[in-house]
Amino acid sequence: MSLTSKQKATVKDFFSKMSTRSDDIGAEALSRLVAVYPQTKSYFSHWKDASPGSAPVRKHGITIMGGVYDAVGKIDDLKGGLLSLSELHAFMLRVDPVNFKLLAHCMLVCMSMIFPEEFTPQVHVAVDKFLAQLALALAEKYR
């Protein structure tokens, strides 16, 4: 399910529109992940407070969103471009890849909330595909 060139353009365009709110979306998305899917907190046991809206959760959400934006810039070769991030996730973080889907869903919900007019079904499918490809690239080195 690779992205067509039109969908790549759609993704770049939407992410550019979103850029003023990208920190909010990242922070909100991770907050919602740990709230809606509490099992994901298991990866954050080293934080004093892994509850939705807490400072470490918001900060980390912003970090993750930064990574996603970086990936947009590498949309033509996600596997190659995200090699070191994949190694990090495979050998150090070892996040079960099912969680990438859960976080992607939370990101889509936040995008929809903050940009209801722009987040059309056509934009939705392009972004969803992109996030799925991103997840695949992140899991590339897992085994």
Next chain:
Amino acid sequence: MVEWTDSERAIINSIFSNLDYEEIGRKSLCRCLIVYPWTQRYFGGFGNLYNAETILCNPLIAAHGTKILHGLDRALKNMDDIKNTYAELSLLHSDKLHVDPDNFRLLADCLTVVIAAKMGPAFTVETQVAWQKFLSVVVSALGRQYH
């Protein structure tokens, strides 16, 4: 048995009491057919699904979206026994409609995205938690009678 707090019941009831079934039903089903195009396999008799634009204008799809959303009313009225409330509907989807139950989750996710767009900031974290809990119970009940 699923336990619901008073707050969760209030949130779910509030969402439904402000719901425009036609608008949200149509938007959710259309979004599902566009974002997950393989779901179109169940809509062979629904006319033109050629591309996003035709799907969004298709009156048969719009009507069916409304119907599906009204189907959720049953769960709302029987929140303490959603499992048994949907036993018959589950059998219908399994034996007559032959719908892969993973599709219930896909439609539920699209419904969540549409409601988030409608409610904006009012779709708080607490609201999303309650709403997704409700939908996951519905999805589970609908898949329960598959054999």
